[in-house]
Amino acid sequence: MSDKRPIAVFDSGLGGLTVVKALHTHLPNENIIYFGDTARVPYGNKSQDLIQEFSAEITEFLIQKDAKLIIVACNTATALALDYLKRKLDTPIIGVINPGAEAAQSLTKNRKIGIIGTLATIRSGAYEKALSQLDSSIQSFSKSCPLFVPLIEEGWLEGDVPTQVANTYLKELIQKQIDTLILGCTHYPLLKPVLSETVGDTIQIVDSAETTAMYAGKRLISQNIVNDQNDMGVLENYVTDLPVRFKRVARQFLGREIDHVSSVHIH
Amino acid sequence: MSDKRPIAVFDSGLGGLTVVKALHTHLPNENIIYFGDTARVPYGNKSQDLIQEFSAEITEFLIQKDAKLIIVACNTATALALDYLKRKLDTPIIGVINPGAEAAQSLTKNRKIGIIGTLATIRSGAYEKALSQLDSSIQSFSKSCPLFVPLIEEGWLEGDVPTQVANTYLKELIQKQIDTLILGCTHYPLLKPVLSETVGDTIQIVDSAETTAMYAGKRLISQNIVNDQNDMGVLENYVTDLPVRFKRVARQFLGREIDHVSSVHIH
Numbered sequence: 001m002s003d004k005r006p007i008a009v010f011d012s013g014l015g016g017l018t019v020v021k022a023l024h025t026h027l028p029n030e031n032i033i034y035f036g037d038t039a040r041v042p043y044g045n046k047s048q049d050l051i052q053e054f055s056a057e058i059t060e061f062l063i064q065k066d067a068k069l070i071i072v073a074c075n076t077a078t079a080l081a082l083d084y085l086k087r088k089l090d091t092p093i094i095g096v097i098n099p100g101a102e103a104a105q106s107l108t109k110n111r112k113i114g115i116i117g118t119l120a121t122i123r124s125g126a127y128e129k130a131l132s133q134l135d136s137s138i139q140s141f142s143k144s145c146p147l148f149v150p151l152i153e154e155g156w157l158e159g160d161v162p163t164q165v166a167n168t169y170l171k172e173l174i175q176k177q178i179d180t181l182i183l184g185c186t187h188y189p190l191l192k193p194v195l196s197e198t199v200g201d202t203i204q205i206v207d208s209a210e211t212t213a214m215y216a217g218k219r220l221i222s223q224n225i226v227n228d229q230n231d232m233g234v235l236e237n238y239v240t241d242l243p244v245r246f247k248r249v250a251r252q253f254l255g256r257e258i259d260h261v262s263s264v265h266i267h
Numbered sequence: 268m269s270d271k272r273p274i275a276v277f278d279s280g281l282g283g284l285t286v287v288k289a290l291h292t293h294l295p296n297e298n299i300i301y302f303g304d305t306a307r308v309p310y311g312n313k314s315q316d317l318i319q320e321f322s323a324e325i326t327e328f329l330i331q332k333d334a335k336l337i338i339v340a341c342n343t344a345t346a347l348a349l350d351y352l353k354r355k356l357d358t359p360i361i362g363v364i365n366p367g368a369e370a371a372q373s374l375t376k377n378r379k380i381g382i383i384g385t386l387a388t389i390r391s392g393a394y395e396k397a398l399s400q401l402d403s404s405i406q407s408f409s410k411s412c413p414l415f416v417p418l419i420e421e422g423w424l425e426g427d428v429p430t431q432v433a434n435t436y437l438k439e440l441i442q443k444q445i446d447t448l449i450l451g452c453t454h455y456p457l458l459k460p461v462l463s464e465t466v467g468d469t470i471q472i473v474d475s476a477e478t479t480a481m482y483a484g485k486r487l488i489s490q491n492i493v494n495d496q497n498d499m500g501v502l503e504n505y506v507t508d509l510p511v512r513f514k515r516v517a518r519q520f521l522g523r524e525i526d527h528v529s530s531v532h533i534h
Binding site: 038039040045046047049050146147149150151153154156160161164165168241242244245 | 305306307312313314316317413414416417418420421423427428431432435508509511512
């Protein structure tokens with residue numbers, strides 16, 4: 001059978017588009033709905049109550065759009081709202097944290113794993129919990145990096161400033177002799193060149209956008225909801241603020257033009 | 268007569284507290300209500316429609332709280348929503364842009380004025396318009412500095428990173444030989460030491476928090492709504508997200524503890 005219903009991907013803003021890009025690569029014939037809550041971005045410094053409320057409003061909208069699988073493509077929302085959403089919803093729903101944790105566990109040799117993310121993600125301890133459930137002998141070290149998202153949105157992806165900011169944030173983790181670093185924020189893959197240079201060759205980087213797309217593919221199979229028609233999947237986008245800025249920045253994330261962007265009012 | 272009703276100050280988040288601090292200094296016996304829209308902060312990269320909608324919701328709340336004067340202590344909201352609010356409301360209302368523009372006009376000698384602020388403030392051209400209405404021979408040069416607010420909220424107020432970011436942003440304005448620089452964002456006074464060092468002695472800095480507080484004082488007199496009782500004014504705070512983080516960061520802005528913080532749900 002072939003299930004043409006869309007996979008829905010949501011994020012507080014634009015970062016989740018790195019997951020969309022990875023889905024295009026791994027599951028090219030799946031239709032995708034992307035939802036960016038650009039009127040209320042960012043979530044990283046907001047409370048758990050508020051993030052659960054926002055996430056519930058968004059998933060309700062996505063279910064009305066007939067989503068067959070929902071991906072919470074925001075580490076903050078995964079950390080603070082995924083369990084809550086799973087209890088509320090019947091639609092299959094996955095986050096970005098378990099896929100990242102599993103990939104890191106399979107890569108690490110010395111079982112010392114570093115995690116970077118927003119303030120809210122790091123404070124939640126969600127990665128540490130996921131990692132210790134996979135292997136209780138893993139030591140995890142985390143560091144919040146609140147300046148990375150603004151740097152990326154400003155387009156400062158290389159040069160002195162991002163290098164110095166990365167050095168400042170990652171110093172401690174490098175000293176802990178981690179051999180694996182989880183990018184615990186869907187924006188961070190855009191800083192990968194600077195981050196790779198900062199951590200050097202001995203530390204492997206786990207890009208949660210990639211690992212989440214592969215995890216989504218397995219979930220489609222296990223739920224028997226794959227679209228195996230040989231079409232090119234269509235991407236539809238919804239944002240809560242005006243679409244203009246979204247279109248411009250989305251190009252940077254996806255590496256191509258974006259057509260279908262609508263503005264919706266859910267708050 | 269003595270009018271004990273409060274002055275209401277609102278901002279998208281915490282930056283407007285620099286205006287509250289200046290009000291404490293210049294008008295110590297006035298009662299103040301501060302409103303920070305922390306559930307939807309920041310406004311700087313959102314659309315005019317949305318900022319007008321948010322500002323209308325907030326001012327409605329403040330009028331219910333019996334505000335005698337409303338200060339829009341957010342440059343972005345002043346630029347994009349002040350005219351709209353003035354048309355809607357009977358309560359006296361002032362923004363931060365005219366006070367800053369007037370102060371800069373009185374300070375400049377060569378009539379070359381620089382303006383820094385968020386993306387939305389700079390794009391609005393509101394300072395340029397205010398300056399050219401004051402003196403059409405003024406040349407103004409503006410630059411958006413989206414990384415300053417996250418730097419300040421991260422507490423990186425000095426050292427290599429803020430210095431390098433400031434150098435990058437201000438280079439062009441210095442080359443234009445401005446003699447006056449308007450800090451067109453209520454967060455920026457916290458970066459004043461770094462900014463002063465970057466621009467050097469020949470450029471004077473206009474702190475819009477200070478100038479707005481003095482402007483508010485004049486407006487109270489002209490409207491005959493001064494509180495001339497010799498009490499210490501009380502500060503009440505309302506935020507749209509949880510109060511915890513607000514209390515912590517507010518201390519940094521006000522230089523003292525904050526007691527009365529309530530969470531309200533207006534969206």
